[in-house]
Amino acid sequence: MVIGGGTGLPVILRGLRDQDADVTAVVTVADDGGSSGILRNYINVVPPGDIRNVLVALSELPQLELDVFQYRFRSSDQFFAGHAIGNLIISALSEMKDGIFPAVQELSSMMRIRGHIYPVANEPLTLNAEFTDGTKLSGESEISAAHKQIKRVWVTPSNDQDGHPVKPVPEVIQAIHEADQIVIGPGSLFTSILPNLMIKEVGDAVCQSKAEVVYICNIMTQKGETDHFTDADHVRVLNDHLGKNFIDTVLVNIQPVPKNYLDFKQWNEISQPVGHDFQGLRQQGCRVISSNFLRLKDNGAFHDRDRVVAELLNRLHEVHD
Template structure:
């Protein structure tokens, strides 16, 4: 019997659904492990109102892997523009996820129920059953609590960690998340915000330990652009150093690096105001981290912004699967 390769993608934000959409129709078994530390926008408001796990990243992952007709996915993604004090700015899918979480008693079971209803080709696992709070210490020694506060500070981050505001014990991921990581053929990190989308997942102790222990190849998709206040002036090697430092050992096996230059006059920095400059390259530094480097043109220019070309990235991930199995 043919064994479908198991790919686990860990992250959040806008990068995660891009890769999920590319993998949905491939002959692979995809699991998305999604951050639950978001506290901005509609997700943050719902989190504060009813203490639910922030649903925004989960909603986007559901749509990315759903095989429902387009109109049904568009309804799920619809964001109210009403003047109503409560509904304005909320995505309908966020309200549905929050309602199901209340009905089921936890977010994990709610997402599994919704996965069946939305005909998900794969699996979507919230990384924890409770909303987590992101904490950061900056290089000047100051500290802040909350993803949106940390991002808005525009200060250089030294380290991040997560806490559960309702439980003094260290947060833990559910068993299904750990099993998926340990059973995977490939673990993919990113693309996404280093400190606010990727690391919040890895800072859950049993997730970090599983990623270090798994026999799967761990692939990091390095960002194309640096982010204001998070990764200003970072090289690709700096991104990997931060990941390895947070987990206490080198655990990144392979890094995908875009080497196609971003045209200087193309980016609209007013519209894409969270980004800074293209990530610079330090291949010697990457080699020092002990990882394989795959450098290629992964760039897609659209809407005066610089993004990963989904099809090229997915093709490279599948190539890595083939090469690892061939070895």
């Protein structure tokens, strides 16, 4: 099982699919930026962007059909400007099927998905944050744009003014209980990973699971979220939010990122390589696997999919042998 959102999750999922792993992806529904945010505001659906990318990662459709699903209209197209066709299809199916969960299951069949894709909840969620200066904000894009140090985050139902607790999709909890390995990340710590775990039943199920919980630590820090964070800081935030040291193993990249290679204008969310604090990780009870997990591409620093997946499968075999 892989829990997360954003751009890092599909990369790992595609690698696991290619190794014939039995994959369940649990995807955040708290995105409110870009095409997803516009659709969410206009037709009140769960934001489809992260789900669209996960569908493509696990699909066995021909590449042309996936390219059509991913096609994003040009900015000159006015009404459709910036929208991906897949986002429109997911939104339409959500209305037809009365919810994002049945819509994604229908699409999974249509797109020949290998594995399972579960939106973490069947309703749009709002991400809320309290910053270290005591101020609070709501909305993932607003929180990221504030560029202030985050103290804690939590999620609330977007369509409920009474504040009823967020209910996860029951299949998500069952999948967590049945998982042989729970992988968290890579992805934005506060805005892609924690929105899933902040649903109480989801966080409790992960903490109670007998499966090994593996955190894939980000290679670069993120502006406005994790500036100056070490790998131990990332894990500490996760553990603090869930109230216990639940991360068993951490994958850490130790291959240096060449400074002159990165294009900070193109990749304007990244700040600097994540620092290392192996003692801090061990103090939190983590097994540390440090290796070269780096892939340099398009003047950016990413995880090497094949190396990460090989390590995840190694851990799975070691635990169960």
